[in-house]
Amino acid sequence: MVTRNLSKRQIDLEIISEWVEPKSRVLDLGCGRGVLLQNLKSEKSIYGVGVDTDPIKINGCIKRGVNAYQGEIGGILKEFSDKTFDVVICSRTVQELINPANIIFEALRVGRAVMIGFVNHGYWVNRFNMVFKGNRVINDVYPQHWYESSPENPVTINEFELFCKESQIRIQRKVYLSGDWDTKLTFLPNLLSGYALYEIAL
Amino acid sequence: MTEIQIELDSDNLSKNIGLVKYVDFTSTETFIFEGGGSINGFTLRYETYGRLNDKKNNAILICHAISGDHHCAGKYTVEDRKPGWWDNMVGPGKAIDTNLFFVICSNCLGGCQGSTGPSSVDPGTGKPYRLDFPSLTIRDIVRAQNLLIEYLNLNELYCVVGGSMGGMQVLQWAIDYPDKVKRILPLASAARQSAQAIAFNEVGRCSIVQDPGWKEGNYSLGEGPSVGLSVARMMAHITYLSDKGMEIKFGRNRRKDTKGHHLTKIEFEVEGYLRYQGQAFINRFDANTYLYFSKAIDRFDLHGEAGKLEDILSKVQARALIIGFTSDWLYTPRQNREIVTALLRCGKNATYAEVDMDLGHDSFLIDAPELYNFVRSFLND
DSSP: OOOHHHHHHHHHHHHHHSSSOTTTEEEEETTTHHHHHHHHHHOOOOOOEEEEHHHHHHHHHHTOOOEEESSHHHHHHTOOOTEEEEEEEEEEEEOOOHHHHHHHHHHHHHEEEEEEEBHHHHHHTHHHHIIIIIOOOOOSSSSGGGSSSSSOOOOOOHHHHHHHHHHOOEEEEEEETTTTTTEEESSHHHOOOEEEEEEEEE | HHHHHHHHHHHHOOOOOOOOOOOOEEEEEEEEOSSSEEEEEEEEEEEEESSOOTTTTOOEEEEEOOOSSSSOOSSSTTTOSSSOTTTEEETTSSSEETTOOOEEEEETTTTTSSSOOOBBBOOOSBBBGGGSOOOOOHHHHHHHHHHHHHTTTTTOOOOOEEEEEHHHHHHHHHOOTTBOOOOEEEEEESSBHHHHHHHHHHHHHHHHHGGGGEEEEGGOOOSHHHHHHHHHHHHHHHHHSSSSHHHHHHHBBOOSSSSSSSSSSBHHHHHHHHHHHHHHHHHHOOOHHHHHHHHHHOOOOOOTTTTTTHHHHHTTTSSSEEEEETTSSOOOOOHHHHHHHHHHHHHEEEEEEEEEOOOOOGGGGSSSHHHHHHHHHHOOO
């Protein structure tokens, strides 16, 4: 289970690392222990700042020599002027936000591009669990049962892309990953993809 | 698992530093103050712990707060009742590890604990400076410390650390000596004194100067405005604590013999505590130094005339960890965050971490594993 989790984290990290240009200025919302930023720093010489509310995770960032800000995402975004960053990363964070649209627009203001990755709740296994078993999703991003997890906002590929279209947000790049998050796919993504990653801009 | 294991191990290994000695550094050159005025040389009292490495790149300077001094760790004699003021933080295997670092703690210029200040004798007149001591700023304090660092033959400081007024000095160090300072760690600090904090300082100053014993600053040594100074300290001490912290520590606990009609006897435990703090302070602190230090703090403002913190923080080269405390209402988390966001806007390497404790502004002095972890991670990354 641990290795599976690690490999899933890895592919997420790899795709984002591939997308980020060398020497960019990167803001990582929900940065955790700073693994992605440390990686980007050593591989692509970026200037990075992470944001997280959890002091234990901030301590992880400090250990890695990664800049981090302990506090709410909405609060720190207000502190930056337009296009302060080349990239704002929002990996596995949107589902936990109270008003995701606000944060996404703020991220688009502060960054030239925003990279968003999330678990697709339209994935057939997730639907099957709900419809036939009557259970909500439990997976690597949602490892906890409802009674031990923070409030979250399930989102599907179709819903996200519709939101972008209606909000006139440009999808510059996207990758759909299969159910095991191992391979990329293009066919019926809302049904067959377990995880989606986007680069969006205004 | 491994992380927890390592931390437990290092805690087990951490020891007290043992017996220490202070040293006096004397500069014979004329020192010109930022606000005008000069003195013919000065003395700074300091202590060092640990050993300087061959590359001379492991020195950490600790800056003290308004009522602090150079004695931050260890004891002078085995009979000493209390060790230095940051003994829980500084020592072999502790968060500021004297097995790894050469730690220097210097008393501030203007002080009254062995360094030159208003109570020192002016060699020109043979009398104490008293209010003829020039107006003092945080920058002056830092510049005097830098002369000590030069005397110690150090070209770089691995880190400058300090809380409260010490944190202000830390920020000033990074601004005035950007090539020398590699890391900064200000705790419970601010880029400028708030109106509320100035207000509290002003009550303290009024209390001192309205005490007849102050005599326009011309009191004799050993005398002075002891009532005014102790009331100033009592009031200031309240601002270093928090509502919740005081509730937990004292609540409404009463002394036993409080029956009957009286108005001035100690009735509640919190009263006894504050009176003790006030009394202890007059025995070790000079009232004029208190006036000078509190003014230096009030005048501290990195926002400058343009009101923009970035203008001055753009000079910083050091990597920064700024630590705020949730219950600190004197130098609030917001004021600590403001320093970090300004540094980040300048593209500097800065981190904001917050420790959630009930003890208010003085939280930075308290035994707290969360705080030690942040400090250790930053110094050892």
